[in-house]
Amino acid sequence: MTKKEDAPLKKIDDKLVAEHNDLIQATANMTLNSLKLFEVAVGAVDSLGNGKNKVLIDKKQLFESLGVVGVNRNRNLTYALRRLIQDATFNMTFYDEDDEPTDITIKPIYAFQNKHNSPNIEMTFAPEILPFITELKNNFTRYRLDDVLKMKSRYAVSLYRWLMMNFRQYEYYSKSNDRTKQQLDEFLNPKIDLLEFRKLTGTQKKYKDFRNLRKRVLDASVAEINEHSEYEVSWQRIYAGRKTTGIQFHINKLSESVRSEVTQDTEKLYKKTVNSKYTAWIIGNGILEPMTIITNKKMIINLGEKLYPKYEEFEKEFGDTVLMRHISYVAKKSGKIDNIVSYLVKSVEKYREKLKKEEKEEESRNKNKPEIPVYDWTNG
Structure with missing residues (x-):
């Protein structure tokens, strides 16, 4: 040069x-x-x-x-x-x-x-x-145009551009040695104030409840970025007391080989999860909206990866009727759920523990019952 x-x-x-x-x-x-x-x-x-x-x-x-x-x-x-x-x-x-x-x-x-x-x-x-x-x-923002053109949400495009601005600074300064390790870490794990995030995505007057903002903007955008780019992005809340005041992102660039493997594996899991009877039960009980299959692919994959193995174990022990009854009960009691996958996993684990405890108590009661003598009346 x-x-x-x-x-x-x-x-x-x-x-x-x-x-x-x-x-x-x-x-x-x-x-x-x-x-x-x-x-x-x-x-x-x-x-x-x-x-x-x-x-x-x-x-x-x-x-x-x-x-x-x-x-x-x-x-x-x-x-x-x-x-x-x-x-x-x-x-x-x-x-x-x-x-x-x-x-x-x-x-x-x-x-x-x-x-x-x-x-x-x-x-x-x-x-x-x-x-x-x-x-x-x-x-700074030399990102792949192909990635942007595949995205279907303007929120995802805006967030992707901001993340790439930070990641390119990390790449540039890590080579120039002009920044400390802490500063490089801040580029790789950038933080944004919640008000600035709303300004970035144009949601100052929309989705006032953070749960709606998370579902419709944050989770959906991160899922699109992970699906259509060579980056793996995750995030966590920044709190002041109980109030969410900001978001910290974590950016990881995947190699071509890893990305290919991840894409193939997740696509198989996604299709399997969509066609699972458990997905039909959850949607049928109103826990998930049918459009979630299209709008939140990452959540569907998480259901297949984290929840459905739990459901399979439960069904082997207690049968499908008990599991369907449990899902119906959860649907009536759940209300608004912040992290639906985590909630459903904890619910089925807790219910399984309860049933196993009841089984042990029943065995214990039967064991301690006095035996009733049986008389052979034929012999007088």
Whole structure:
């Protein structure tokens, strides 16, 4: 690499990292299709070179990415592009060397051309946004565009971009030796305030109860990221007393071989779990919504991995009728459940212990009963 190519990396500091964070959060209120279009456009920024702000994008790629089919696909693509320009307004605040704030609003993309008989579309970026996008792309958020395009939730896309910003900082600084071990660990296990997480995902006014936020945004997004990327992500709550105030994520990059094995194994387990009679019983009793099979694949896999072996052991000991009765009872008593897999596992374990205790007590009572003499009346 030449010195000129290395120069941008030398300018990176904590202040610049915060600016990139603001840029990522600025996309929070865009629709899923707008987010995907924006990602494709950002990926094409270098395609014409010379710092130009116009990019050409292969329409075939966009049709596939957005699921646009049929004779009206050009018209539908035009609608999606118009929606992007409408949605994409970046509101950011930056601070100078004296900590004086400057509020900035930018419409990153302000024009496009879609000639129906052309294989490409032309998109025009606002010149003001190019320095941020170029720096962001070159140094921190180099993630696989294919991963983003497979995701079906804008929450997952927004969270994935934020996680990748942190992971790329970990990769960069671990090679440059410019950060302590603790700082590197913070990049690999990033924390985010709950209010900032809501801002990142555009949920400031939605899912006020954390359990709903967890189910519809957090768990679902992490499941998508784990399914469609080369990263394994987990999370845990940060508390202040009993109140959830933040979230800490843990990022692990899987090797290609491990990822292939995990994907094959989990896919088999997922299909087996979906077709299990236990899944039918749980859904039939209202413990799970039928759509959970599609919207929360990770939970279904966890049921097959952690709960159903417990159900199999229980059924061997006490029969399917007793197990079905237990599931029906749990459904009536459970109410709102924070971690449904853990709850069901503990419930069946506790019930199994109760039944085994009752069996022992019954054996003990029968053992201590006095024997009733049996007389042979035939012999007088």
